[in-house]
Amino acid sequence: MDNSYEVRNDRLFKLPNSPELVRNTIRIKSKLIRNGLAEAIGTFILVFIGTSVNAQFLLPRAAINTWIQIAVGWGFAIMIAIASVARISGAHLNPAISILFFSMGALDIASLFVYIIFQHIGAFFGAAATYIVYRDAINYYDGGLRAIAGSNGTAGIFATYPQPFLSALTGYYDQVAGTGLLAFCILMITDEPNKVPFAAQPVLIGISLLVIGCGFGWNCGFPLNPARDLGPRLFTYFVYGTKVFAHPWNYWFLVPIIGPILGALIGGWFYILLIGSHIPDEKISEEIETRK
C-alpha cells in the first residue's frame, strides 16, 4: 500500500519507463531543425500569451484593466518563452536579436535564416491560437463586423498600430530606443562576467521588457520584434483583409520590422563597446573569496 508517490531528489517527475529510450527515439538529430523548432515554439508561446493579454485588455471595454497589465503580461510571457527553449536554441525569439548575434559572430548564416523563418511561423500560429480563444469575445465586441481601428477595432490585439499623432520618424526613434534597450539588457544579463545565474536570466529579461513596456508602450505598443509584429499581421490579413498592411498609412508595417533591427544592432553594440569590454578582470583569488 505504501508504495505511493514521494518527492525524490528535488525532481518532481521522471519521463515514463525508460526515458533514455523515449528520448533517443523521438529526439531530432539535426541541430538546425531542433533549434528552429525551439524558436518556433518559444515565439508561439510569447505571442499566444502576449496577444491574449492584449485581448483581455481591450475587449472588456471596462475600467478593470490598466496598462501595467500589458507590461506585466508581455514581460512574463517572454520570461516563460525564454525559459522554455533557452537550453535548446538560446531563445532569441526575435529576428532582431538573431541578427545582432549574427553580427557578433555568435550565429552562423544558415542558422540565422532558419531562426528567422521559424520565429515568424511561431508568431503566426500564436496569433491564430489567441484568435480561437477570443473569437466569441471579439464577435461580441464588434458585432461580427471586423474592423482594424475605431471604436470596434480589434486588429490591435494582434499587430501594432501607431497613435494618430505619430510620425514615421518618431516611430523609428521609438522602436530603435525600445529594442535598443531590450538588446542592451539581454546582452548585459547574459554576459558571463556579470554572473547572473542561468535560471535567473529569463526573469531579468522579462522584467526588462516589463519596464520597457511601462516607458515605451504609448507611441505604438512596443512591438520591438519583427516576427512578433509581422507574424500576427500576416494572420490578421486572413481576418481583416489587406488593410492591415496599409493602416494607418502605407508601409507603417515596416516600422516595427526595420526599427527593431536597427535598434538591436545599436543597443547590442553599445553594450559590447561601452560596457562589456570594460568590465575589470577578476583575479582568481578574488573570485574564490567572493564565493565564500
Place this chain on the structure above:
Amino acid sequence: MDNSYEVRNDRLFKLPNSPELVRNTIRIKSKLIRNGLAEAIGTFILVFIGTSVNAQFLLPRAAINTWIQIAVGWGFAIMIAIASVARISGAHLNPAISILFFSMGALDIASLFVYIIFQHIGAFFGAAATYIVYRDAINYYDGGLRAIAGSNGTAGIFATYPQPFLSALTGYYDQVAGTGLLAFCILMITDEPNKVPFAAQPVLIGISLLVIGCGFGWNCGFPLNPARDLGPRLFTYFVYGTKVFAHPWNYWFLVPIIGPILGALIGGWFYILLIGSHIPDEKISEEIETRK
C-alpha cells in the same frame, strides 16, 4: 541576563525542546495519508487566499480594484500553496496535474485517487473559510438575498461562471489553452535539465499563473483546475442552491473540470515531446565549468 535570543545558523526557530521526539510522535506513518493531507492543506490555502482575492475584488463595488490584483493574488497564492507542501506531496493541488503525472508514470493509481479526493476536500473548506471571513461584506453587498449572478450576484467569488457571450466550445478552448500553458510551465520549471533551484520553482510557477491570469482570465475566470472549481461550487450549493450547477446553462460546470484535464495532458505532453526530450546533454566537464 544576556541569555537572550540570537539568530543562529540562518535558522530563525527550532521546534521546542526535543523536536525529534515531537516529530516521531505526531508524524503520520502512511505516506499515502501524509501526501493526501498535504494536498488538502495546499489546496485549502490556494482556494482560501484565491477566493478571498476574488471577494475583495468584487465586493467593494469601487474603482480601487483592478484586474491585475486577481492575477497577482492567485499567482502568489499558488506560490505559497506549492511552497508549503512541495517537500511532502509534490504539491500538485490540481487533479489535472495529478492526472498528467499519472499519465507520465510519475504517480501510481492509488495516489491519484487519494490526491484528487483530498484536493477537493481542501478546496471545499478553502471556500468555506472565505465565506466566513466575507459573510458580513456579502450581506452588505446583496442585502442578505444571495444571488448567483446579476448586480447582486456573488457566487462568482467561489466558482467560475462564463461571460454571457461565451460558447461551450470556446469555453473548452479557453480552459485547454490556459491549463495547457500552466502544465507546460510546471513541467518546464521542474524539469531537471533546466536546473531551476527548488526554492525558486514555486515562485516561477506563481508568476506563470499570474501571466496566464493576465491573458486568459476574461472568458471565464481561469479556473484551470477541477478541484479549485468543483470544491467551492459544492460549498456554494449549500448557500446559493442547486442553481450553481445550472448557471448560466446546464453542464457549464463540466467545462472547468473536463477542459483543464484535457489541457494539462496536451500541454504537459507537448512539453515532454517537443521540448524536454530535445535538451542537449551537458557533458560533465561543461557542467562543472558552468558552476564556476
Place this chain on the structure above:
Amino acid sequence: MDNSYEVRNDRLFKLPNSPELVRNTIRIKSKLIRNGLAEAIGTFILVFIGTSVNAQFLLPRAAINTWIQIAVGWGFAIMIAIASVARISGAHLNPAISILFFSMGALDIASLFVYIIFQHIGAFFGAAATYIVYRDAINYYDGGLRAIAGSNGTAGIFATYPQPFLSALTGYYDQVAGTGLLAFCILMITDEPNKVPFAAQPVLIGISLLVIGCGFGWNCGFPLNPARDLGPRLFTYFVYGTKVFAHPWNYWFLVPIIGPILGALIGGWFYILLIGSHIPDEKISEEIETRK
C-alpha cells in the same frame, strides 16, 4: 591619478579606516538591548513606509491610485524591514510573531517583553515620521480640521478601522485568518528543511504579505500586527484625540491586538503540527545529489 574607486570582491563599500575599531567602540554589548533596538528600527521602517503608502493612497482623492499599491507597498516594506535587522534580532517586528516564537520555546520571556515594547516604540515613531512628511498634504485634504473618518477623515492612514458593515466577530475571524496565514508563511519560509536561502526569505515573506493584502484587506485593512496598529493609534491620540480608541465603536482597537495574537498562534502551530513535522528526512546522499 589612477588610485580611483574600483569594485572589489563584490563588496561596494567598507567602513572607514579601521572598521573593527569603530565596530568595537560603538557596538552594544547587551544582546537584549541590541535586539530591542533592532526590533524598534525594523518596526519603525515597516510602519514609516507602510503608513506613507496609506497616505499616498488616500490623500490624492484621485483615480491614480489602486489597491494593489497598498498590497505592494506593505509587502515590500516588510521585506525591507525584515532584511534590515534579520541578522541581529531575527526581525519579528510583530508582537504576535514574538508570542508565537515564545510559545515554541524559541524566545525567552525577557526577550519577549523587550521585543514587544521596542516594537511599539518603533511603530509609534514610524507613524510620527509619516505625519511629518504628509502634514502639509493632510492639512490640504481636511482644511486643518482633523477627522477620524468621513469624507475628510485621515486617521485611517495610521491605525486601522473596520468597514461599516463589519461585526466584531467577523473582525476577529478576519484578523485570525490573515495573521494565521502570515505566521504560517513565515514559519514555512524560514523552516530549515525547506532550504529557502536566507537572502530570499525577506522577499518571500514580503510577497506573502502582498498577497494577504490582496485577499484580506477589505474588511479592516489587514493590520495583522498589534504593534503596527497600537503604536500608530497611540500617536494619533495626540493628533485626533481620544476618539481614536472609540471609533467606530468602543474596543474596536482591541480586535487588531487580540485577533493577530490568536491568529499567529493558530497559523504557526498549524504549520508545525500539520506540515513541518511531516517533511520527509533527506538522506545525506540524496542531499548531495540534489546539489549537483
Place this chain on the structure above:
Amino acid sequence: MDNSYEVRNDRLFKLPNSPELVRNTIRIKSKLIRNGLAEAIGTFILVFIGTSVNAQFLLPRAAINTWIQIAVGWGFAIMIAIASVARISGAHLNPAISILFFSMGALDIASLFVYIIFQHIGAFFGAAATYIVYRDAINYYDGGLRAIAGSNGTAGIFATYPQPFLSALTGYYDQVAGTGLLAFCILMITDEPNKVPFAAQPVLIGISLLVIGCGFGWNCGFPLNPARDLGPRLFTYFVYGTKVFAHPWNYWFLVPIIGPILGALIGGWFYILLIGSHIPDEKISEEIETRK
C-alpha cells in the same frame, strides 16, 4: 550542415573572433575615465527609462495608467541601470550616494567629482532621448505650446515639481525621508554580512525604490537624486525656458539637490551606526553549517 548554433556552458554569446584582442584594443586604460563613463551610461539609462515612464503616464490623459506604473517603472529602471555598470564603477548613479560613499572613505575626492559630473551628463542626455521619443506626443498634448504646469504642462515629465500645498520645509523632510530610506536600503543590501548575492542586489535596490515610490511619491515625485533632477531640468531649460528654475517658486529646484544629499548622509550613517555595526560575527564553523 549541422555546424549550427548551440548553447554552450550557459553562455549565450561570445565576443566575435578574438575577444581579448578587441577588449585590449578598445578598453579604456584610466580607471577614472572608465568609471566616469560607466556612471554617465548608467544614469543615462535610469533617466531615459524613468522619464519615458513619466511621459507614458502623463501624456495619454486617460485612465489606463495608475501610479503603480511610475513606481514599478523607476524601480526596475534603476535595477537595469545598476546591473549594467555595477561591475565597473559600482553604479552610484546619484551624487547623494557618491557623497555618502565619500563620507565613508569608500570613494576618493577625484572620483567624487568625476562621478558627479558624469552622472549629470548622463541624466541630461537621458532626458533629451526621452524628449526625442515623445516629441510628437507632447506636441499633440499641448498643441505645440510648451508649458511647465497647468492642464497642458509637460515639464514634470523631466524634472520634478512639488504639489501646490507643499511648503519648502516639508519638501526637505520628504526628500530627506525618501533618500534616507534609499541610502539605508542600498547599504543594507550591499553590506557584506547580509550576504545578498551580487546578481540579486540590483533587483532588491530596484524593489526598494519601487516601494519608496509607493510611499513618498505624492509630495514632489520622489527625485531622491540631484543628478536625476538637475540634469533633466537643465535640458528643459532649452525647451521650456528659464521658468524651469523658478516654478512654482524660486529655488524650489534646490530642494531635490540639497534634500537628497542630506538624506543619503543621514540614512547611510543611520545604517552604519545603528545596524551595520551590530550584526553579530559568525563563527567559521557556523558559516559552514549554514551553507549545508
